[in-house]
Amino acid sequence: MKAAVMYQKGELPQYIDFREPEVQNNDEVLVTVKAVALKHFDKGTASGKHYSSDKPKENGRVVGGDGVCLLEDGTRVYGMGVNGMLSERAVIKKDRIVKLPAGISDATAAALANAVMGAAMGLRFKADIQHGEVVLINGATGFTGRVAVQLAKHYGAKKVIVTGRNQQSLTDLMELGADEIISLKQEDEQFISQIKKVHNESPIDIIIDYVWGHTAEMILGCLKGNGSFTNKTRFVSVGAMSGDLIQLSAANLRSVDLQLTGSGLGSWPKDHVRKLFSEILPEMFQLAADGKLKVETIEVRLEDITELWNLDVPDGKRLVVTI
Numbered sequence: 001m002k003a004a005v006m007y008q009k010g011e012l013p014q015y016i017d018f019r020e021p022e023v024q025n026n027d028e029v030l031v032t033v034k035a036v037a038l039k040h041f042d043k044g045t046a047s048g049k050h051y052s053s054d055k056p057k058e059n060g061r062v063v064g065g066d067g068v069c070l071l072e073d074g075t076r077v078y079g080m081g082v083n084g085m086l087s088e089r090a091v092i093k094k095d096r097i098v099k100l101p102a103g104i105s106d107a108t109a110a111a112l113a114n115a116v117m118g119a120a121m122g123l124r125f126k127a128d129i130q131h132g133e134v135v136l137i138n139g140a141t142g143f144t145g146r147v148a149v150q151l152a153k154h155y156g157a158k159k160v161i162v163t164g165r166n167q168q169s170l171t172d173l174m175e176l177g178a179d180e181i182i183s184l185k186q187e188d189e190q191f192i193s194q195i196k197k198v199h200n201e202s203p204i205d206i207i208i209d210y211v212w213g214h215t216a217e218m219i220l221g222c223l224k225g226n227g228s229f230t231n232k233t234r235f236v237s238v239g240a241m242s243g244d245l246i247q248l249s250a251a252n253l254r255s256v257d258l259q260l261t262g263s264g265l266g267s268w269p270k271d272h273v274r275k276l277f278s279e280i281l282p283e284m285f286q287l288a289a290d291g292k293l294k295v296e297t298i299e300v301r302l303e304d305i306t307e308l309w310n311l312d313v314p315d316g317k318r319l320v321v322t323i
Contacts, residue, residue, distance in 0.1 A: 003087030004305040004321075005060040012306050013063050013086070021062075021083055021091045028082055028091050029071065035106035036067035036085045037297075038319040039114050040239075043309075062087045064321070066096075066113055068106045076100045078113050078281065086302065088323055095274075098281045103289030107297045111318040112147070115295070116284045117276065119148035119208070122236040122263035123155055124280065125272045127206040131156030134202045136195075138219060139184075139210035139241060141169035143295070143318045146176060148208055150293055151284075153177035157206075161198055163215070169315045176294065184215060191215075195222040203231035213242025220248060225255035232257040238264065 003018040023030050042064055062084025069079050069090065077099050079085075079092035100109050123129045135152040139145055141164030152160045162178045164170045170181040182194050198204065199222060209216055216237070223233055235258060252258070261267075268276075287293035296317045300308050305321065313319050 001088040002302065003062045003084070004064065004302060006063050007060045012309050015303050015305050018060070018062065018087065020089050021087075023091055024082075027094050029094055029097075031069035031071055031077075031079060031090055031092055033085055033087060033090050033323050034068045034070060034076070035110040035299075035323065036064045036321045037111040037114060038064070038086075038308075038321055062090070066110075068100065068110045076106075078109050078285070086305065086321060086323075088302075096277060098277055098285065101286050101289040104285055106322065107299050107320040108288055108295055109285060110320050111143070111295055111297045112284060112288055112293070113281060115144040115147040115318075116151070116281060118144040118210075118238050118263075119151045120280050120284070121268060121272065121276065122208050122238050123148070123151055123206070125268070126236045126261050126263045127208070127234040129155045129157065129206060132158045133205035134159045134161070135206045135208065136161045136163070136198075136204050136219070137208045137210075138163045138215060139239065140164050140173055140178070141166045141315050142210060142241075143316055144238070145210055146173065146316050147293070147295065148210075149173055149176050149178050152206075152208075154287070154293075159202055161204070163211075166315045172316070184211075188218060192218055192222055195219055199223065204233055205231070207233065207235045209235065209237050210239035211242045212237060212240035212244065212246060214246075215242055217246045217248070220246075220252055220258075223256050223258060224249070224252045227255065230256045232259070234259040234261070237262040 001020050004013040005016055005018050006013045064084055064086035066080045067085045077097045080096035082091045135157045137145055137148050140149055140162035149160055159179045161180045162173050163182045163184050165184045297320045298317055299320050299322050302321050302323045
């Protein structure tokens, strides 16, 4: 079969003939792959930069972790791969399968799943979003951030504030449900002033953060109290586009009712993962099929994977490899 194979971390994947995967136990099933989204996570694990990266295999490994595929009887499903998905055939886990509704395209379904994980798991479980709450999404102009804006409103947020560097993308978010935009390109003093003004007018209940770094430091600093009673704020770290480390004052933690947590592989209990596949993903796929959850994709071919691996994808869109 044809596949995108990587032999050393950090190198470009190669489009080559590769051995077909084999089912190892009754919990797995062999499928025909139709579409796989190429995400920051995939590139991070392939390069060894993501914390979940495994050791490189001398005989090569197929890249890509999940995608849209066909079961033997022709049923179209989203599935999570056992040993890689950017190939004509793959093995997926039986308990990581979601049947797809007829109205959703292969590309949309492939692109949407990881973004839902990066948005819904933090909103639903880590932040426990409640109807009528105020949500700040830091770094909302990326693909997952755009989904997070829509899901926050879907889950009942009264107000959604978004930050980002691309002004046009920020403006576009207003059409997806954002109520207020704050640019990350302005001077620190201006950014801090805007965050404090927003927080004073409508206390921020939830922060979903895809940026981390200095921006997170400033936002957390804006929440610091002076000894009075404060609004409870749940800060959920999902990404670290601006760096992996921050400085955080102990007074910042003691002076405000702050819950600081993260959402990602390893942080989700088994029960939440079961709900992801049994409840959350089916609901989101149906919303997309009904036109109520919008995403933008760029479709490319598997045979072009080497040239496309480092393609600069426009803000808010996702590259999807069709097979």
